[in-house]
Amino acid sequence: MLETLILDGKRVATDVKDSLKERVETLSTQGVTPCLATILVGNDPSSATYVKMKGNACKKLGIKSIKVELPEATTTEELLQKISDLNNDTTVHGILLQHPVPSHIDERAAFEAIAIEKDxxxxxxxxxxxxxxxxxxxxxxxxxxxxxxxxxxxxPLEGKKAVVVGRSPILGKPVSMMLLNRNATVTTCHSYTKNLPDILATADIVVAAVGKPNFIKGEWLKDGAVVLDAGYNKGNIGDADYDSCYEKASAITPVPGGVGPVTISMLLKQTVDSAEKYAKQVSF
Known part of the structure; x- marks a missing residue:
């Protein structure tokens, strides 16, 4: 078998961000600065780190970053009011509520309060x-x-069999739909799936999104499978056992340096997309 291709997320993220620079400059000439508002509720250190990373990424591209920090005791109603204020602020083009929020807050209600054009x-x-x-x-x-x-x-995706291991509303479920829309045949698995190794043995494409370190083993894969590991566990460990999967895969994302960097670049891209839509609206 040919040498396994390492799918370099840092390289992909750099390409995405490079493509955004000219777009941000063009918006600037129209008097519009793309702006992402990030809401952080409480004092979770990991969440604070993620928010800081996103803010730094924005700054490097000339995207304005507003950090809204709310105390742990913030109520659902107070959070909804803050989201409403940002919805109504025409200088804000994207809103991100950092997950997780404190347990007493209705997180789903907060997510639903974000205007679709800023989601x-x-x-x-x-x-x-x-x-x-x-x-x-x-x-x-x-x-x-x-x-x-x-x-x-x-x-290639068309006609390929993709197996997604994980069904979260912001990862497993949507990526299953996106693969299906690109003409892959998709099986979505989860913690209750029986005979998972047998199912994975039929997969041309495996998306690891189950939230368990080193969960997917190389011996479960067929030769030449593509492994996209969206897991990120303590100690920079993915959901796929990298060494054993590398031996069987034709292509694989590393952890770290795979899906993670591209995720942040997609947030930046979609913020710029939103700013461009706003610029078109106000130009009429």
């Missing part, structure tokens, strides 16, 4: 429905990243 993180049920039907503007960023990697490396 650049793809968390609303309306956005999910539009993505499933094939016309959504802003799919969830990790599924969008997986599709961007597939496209960058020209990996």
């Amino acid at each position: 650049v993180d793809g968390v609303t049920s309306l956005g999910f429905g539009q993505t499933a039907l094939g016309f959504g503007d802003y799919p969830s960023c990790t599924p969008a990243a997986i599709m961007a990697i597939i496209d960058y490396y020209n990996l």
Whole structure:
């Protein structure tokens, strides 16, 4: 078998971000600066780190980043009011509510409060429905990243059998729909799936999104499968056992340096997309 192709997410992310620079400059000449508002509720250190990373990524491209920090005791109603304020702020083009929020907050209600035209993180049920039907503007960023990697490396999808291991509303479910819309035959598996190794043995494309470190084993795969590992567990470990999967795969994403960097670049891209739509509206 040919040497396994490492699907370099950093390379894909750089390509995406390079393509955004000129678009941001063009918007600037129209008096529009793309702006992403990130809401952080509480004091979770990992969430604070993620928000900082996203802010730094915005700054490098000339995208304005607004960090809204709310105390742990914030109520659902207070959070909904803050989201409403951002919905009504015409200088804000994207809104991201950092997950998870404190347990006393109705997270789904907060997600649903984000205006669809500013849902650049793809968390609303309306956005999910539009993505499933094939016309959504802003799919969830990790599924969008997986599709961007597939496209960058020209990996064929049509007629291929894809197995997605995971069914979360912002990863497993939407990426299953996106693969299906590209004419792959998709099986979605989860923690209750029986005979998972047998199912994976038939897959041309495997998306690992189950949230369990080193869960998918190389001996479960057929020779030449493409492995897209969207897992990110403690210690920079993915959901697929990298070494054993590498031996069987024709192509594989590393962790770190695979899907993760592209996910952030998709958030930036979709914020710029939203700003461009706003610029067109105000130009009429």
